[in-house]
Amino acid sequence: MSEPPLRAAILPVTPLQQNCSLVWCTKTMRGAFVDPGGDLPKLRDAIARSGVTIEKILVTHGHIDHCGSAGIFAEELGVPIEGPHEEDRFWIARLDEDGRNYGVAGKPFEPDRWLVDGDQVSVGELIFDVRHCPGHTPGHIVFHHPDSKLAIVGDVLFQGSIGRTDFPRGNHQQLLDAIVGKLWPMGDDTSFIPGHGPMSTFGQERKTNPFVADTVLSG
Structure with missing residues (x-):
């Protein structure tokens, strides 16, 4: 069997896993790291073990556990940061303060490229589509590689749950609209890496997720 074009390793970081x-x-x-929130020794070790050359850092949204160390790591590796959407600028601006509150290293940064819905980002010869999925945060984005049927969704959707919307500028209806309007069209057979917990597929969540299953939303 030939090697798939994309490979991914999931590395839980920070006390928030x-x-x-x-x-x-x-x-x-x-390759690229998506959401290097912390625990940089663990991430450096992953580079060494995989033999991958890191060419950029991608960020789904501005919360401390997802991007607290993004600026620090990008500087160390000499690579650009792409994402999130600029609506999350206020979250990134308070990373040092949030870091102190959560006991996680946090440093504000300015991405080399803010992303908007419909943008594309490259990793090697891979092309990911960018979808703006607000609700958990206003500037949250999702990365989708259609050929691999894989999406990296941050804190929009989880196995059996959805992102919290009780943070500043969170919006529950926006989140539901993003899941149904942006994620479901990617296909039931698309697997996704959530911001926390195990992977799942959109089809599985449409059947069983107590927040966004088709039977729940049509009720």
Whole structure:
């Protein structure tokens, strides 16, 4: 069997056990970290073990467990940061304060590229589509690789749950609209890496998720 074009490793980081993803193009062995929230020694070790050359850092949203160390790591590796959407600028601006509150290293940063719905980002020869999915935070984005039927969804959707919307500028209806309008069209057979906990598929969540199953939303 030939090697799939994309490989991904999930590396839980910080006391909040956030799923940082190392994704790479198997053809070029060039990769990116998605949401390097902390525990940089663990992430450096993953680079060494995988033999991947990191070319950028991608960020789904501005919460401390997802991007507290993004600026620190990007500087260390000499790579750009892409994402999230600029509506999360206020979250990134308070990373040092949130870091103190959560006991996680946090440093504000300015992404090299803010992303909007419909943008694309490259990792090696892989092309990911960007979808703006507000609700958990106003600037939350999702990365989708259609050829691999894989999405990296941050805190929009989880196995059996959805993102919290009780944070500043969270919006429950926006979150539901993003899940149904942006994620479900990616296909029931698309697997997703959530910001916390185990992977699932959109089809599984449409059947069983107590918040967004088709039977719940049509009720």
